[in-house]
Amino acid sequence: MNGAFHVELEHVALSFGERAVFGDLCCGFPRGRISALLGGSGSGKSTVLRLIGGLLRPDRGAVRVDGVDVARLEDAELSRSRRKIGMTFQAGALLDAMTVFENVALPLREHTRMPEAELVERVRGRLADVGLSDAGDLLPGQLSGGMIKRAALARAVIMEPEMLLCDEPFSDLDPLNVRRIEALLRELNERLGLTIVMATHHLDTAFSMASWMVLLGDRETVSGPPKDLARDVTPRVVEFLGAASPGRTPGAHP
């Protein structure tokens, strides 16, 4: 295993029934850095995150997190290993019978014996970080799509995990909140050394935040620092980055 990588997918094959999602996927995500997972719709970005989280098991190959193949873990071991991982889902996945405050507090109540006053302070702090100070008493059904995304992020980082998996963290957000979430993710990455893997369509945000990129393709996967990807003249990379940023020529991104 390459020690610089927190997560490595080695020769992963996965099919849903007749449909093959990955034939032989190999890629890695460096420890303590922000990585952007790019690719067209249906390319399998969310599936990669679910494989890393152990929510899906590959048909073949290994998914190593901290050197341990999560695809081979028993349920109890897998559950323990997830304590180090936070994850946000595309639709938020907040429990709709609980208020925003209760949702964010849930991991703390389940896994710690934190005094109530400290818990309340921690949850309020996280809600303030994502701009939801006044939304603690609301139910998820009363929130906008962007607010749900932000509440889900607050819940994912409340336990201060070692790794954060974000599925489209910037969709449904207005520009002000895109900046707010960018700042929060950067702060968590710098303060806690958090490894962040974000599946996103937001190329500008990806280029401004990520220090590592993985572009999923039909036949091959390209990965490397953003500057290398921006200079890449492989037709597949040029096509994807050009379609996302019309008028782009190789090397045009920072």
Added chain:
Amino acid sequence: MNGTPLHRLGFRAVRVTADLGAMARFGGQVLRATFRPPLRVGRLVDAVYDVGVLSLPIVMGSGLAVGMVLGLQGYNTLVRFGAEESLGAVVGLSLIRELGPVLTGLLVTGRAGSAVAAEIGAMVATEQLDGLRMMSIDPVHLVVKSKAAAMLLAMPLLSALFICTALLGGYLVGVQVLGVDGGSYLSSLESAVEFRADVVGSLLKALVFGALVGLVATYRGYHSRPTSAGVSAATTATVVTASVTILVFDLFITALWGV
């Protein structure tokens, strides 16, 4: 699926057997989770309210109607033999031994069982259960066990209420409308019904039905496909499977235990 009718029958038999095995394993999971702390009393109380209290109108309304029908039918039959004074015994034994637990089971399946399957199925479709797994929280422990336990606890109580309301319905029709003597109605009821054989047996029957409906509803919801069609299919399957299971188990319990 292609193949001869025999192939199709075999394929279906294998699928049903696998499904039953998976349901039994899931039942074991729920049972283990039930006794693993924390007990989650608050969630259990909420679930008992959803399953039990919210089912009261339909169970009591139906009980009253069934009791009235039994009163009418029983009177019309008994009066031919001049035995209308035994109306209380006929209505009481029919309700306590058979109709109370079975009809309550079917009513609760339609109202609360389908709701439980739909709620859990919607949580699957909106990735809420996956969200819990990623927080290292067992969805069976947090979501499923309280709903299954609530069904088990509420069913005997609802069945008892159904029977009481139906006895009242039979009394209203028999005594107030058809002129049967009130004292005879109650004394024939009292002398015909044995507490241990009839009442306790009836409650145990309802307990078994509660466990079955709880298992089927939570299993179908938990294993539904993550789409709106999947939730709909899980809800339908819950009502069909649980209703048939109640009737089949009722036959076996009556045949083997004589309850």
